[in-house]
Amino acid sequence: MSNTIIDTSREFFLDIVLPILQDKFPKETSSTAFGAFGLGSEVYGMDDNYSRDHHFGLRINALIPDDIFQKKSKIISETVASNLPDTYKGESLAATISNAGTALALDSFEAYLNRMIGIDHFPKSELEWLSIPEEDIIHIINGELWHDPSEAFTNIRKKFKNYYPEKVWKRRIAHWCRYCSGMGSYALKRAILRNNNVFATVAFGKTIRWYVQLGFLLDREYFPYDKWIWHFFKKLPRMGDRLSDLIEESVQMDADWDRKLELLDEMADIIDRTLVEDKIIKPHLKFKKSDTSGYRLLEHAYKEILDELPDELLTTPNWDQIYLESFVANYVKNGIDSETWIGLLNLHENNGDA
Numbered sequence: 001m002s003n004t005i006i007d008t009s010r011e012f013f014l015d016i017v018l019p020i021l022q023d024k025f026p027k028e029t030s031s032t033a034f035g036a037f038g039l040g041s042e043v044y045g046m047d048d049n050y051s052r053d054h055h056f057g058l059r060i061n062a063l064i065p066d067d068i069f070q071k072k073s074k075i076i077s078e079t080v081a082s083n084l085p086d087t088y089k090g091e092s093l094a095a096t097i098s099n100a101g102t103a104l105a106l107d108s109f110e111a112y113l114n115r116m117i118g119i120d121h122f123p124k125s126e127l128e129w130l131s132i133p134e135e136d137i138i139h140i141i142n143g144e145l146w147h148d149p150s151e152a153f154t155n156i157r158k159k160f161k162n163y164y165p166e167k168v169w170k171r172r173i174a175h176w177c178r179y180c181s182g183m184g185s186y187a188l189k190r191a192i193l194r195n196n197n198v199f200a201t202v203a204f205g206k207t208i209r210w211y212v213q214l215g216f217l218l219d220r221e222y223f224p225y226d227k228w229i230w231h232f233f234k235k236l237p238r239m240g241d242r243l244s245d246l247i248e249e250s251v252q253m254d255a256d257w258d259r260k261l262e263l264l265d266e267m268a269d270i271i272d273r274t275l276v277e278d279k280i281i282k283p284h285l286k287f288k289k290s291d292t293s294g295y296r297l298l299e300h301a302y303k304e305i306l307d308e309l310p311d312e313l314l315t316t317p318n319w320d321q322i323y324l325e326s327f328v329a330n331y332v333k334n335g336i337d338s339e340t341w342i343g344l345l346n347l348h349e350n351n352g353d354a
Helices: 005-024 026-030 049-053 066-082 109-117 126-130 134-141 152-161 166-193 197-218 226-233 239-250 257-277 297-307 322-334 338-344
Strands: 033-036 060-064 104-108 144-147
Touching (some): 005 026, 005 033, 005 060, 005 066, 005 144, 026 066, 033 152, 060 066, 060 109, 066 104, 066 109, 104 109, 109 322, 126 166, 134 152, 166 197, 166 257, 166 297, 197 239, 197 257, 226 239, 239 257, 257 297
Parallel strands (some): 060 104
Antiparallel strands (some): 033 060, 033 144
């Protein structure tokens, strides 16, 4: 089996970069976590030929305490760059995720956590847990960690891999039950009754995403970025098998709106049975569908779950990547010139062609 870019990056780090760092900056290196993690298809093991048109190449992610980062990151990058070959095992160092052309992407440990999860530490309360976008927890625990002498990042990764506290887990399940039902199946039913194809399309697409995310929650695994969510959903230990065929059929173009809604209702029954199986809700009699409101079954579960939670957890869980997008907005405005940005977007002038 041929090496992946992560394999080659690991070898590059251990063979070339780590000896330089240990020789020139031993104290700083002892406080830094090195690996390949965070954003990018390669850290999911999902890179292919389409992945290589931007931000692809040797990569070494490095998280260093913020006080050291502010004082030493520039000289560390410059020193490493001055001691590197032009290529390593056929990979050019000019095409890396690091602006320095070293493949070494130094980052502040605290800033990285803030950018991903909105806090610079492992969550200390249930409310802090609810403030974290779930798909960005993946950027803390994914990929590989190669060298972390202080174990600061290692320990945070281990703690996140232990998954949500019980009440936080149930609050998030309740939230997606509400959305799958009240914002999903109900909305699609009304759109069908009103022959509103635009709203039906919006409601249906969102509902499929919510069911997939709910499947991850019930199997106690964090869901990843949307681009890769289906690949990993099908590997879930229970919910992949229980829901995949229904989801696959529902998204086919030849499934009309009534059939799509029928399939969503079947998904609701499966989720409901799983909630009973896991003793999250109590067994109950089957409910009938409404001719005007559809099958709002999972909002029954929503109420039952909320009734068991303390009032302070009624706050809405955060699900959007608000912290990461704040960073991206600042980076695009203040950290990159227009020509480089256009290049990353693979936009090319058409020279007047139509």
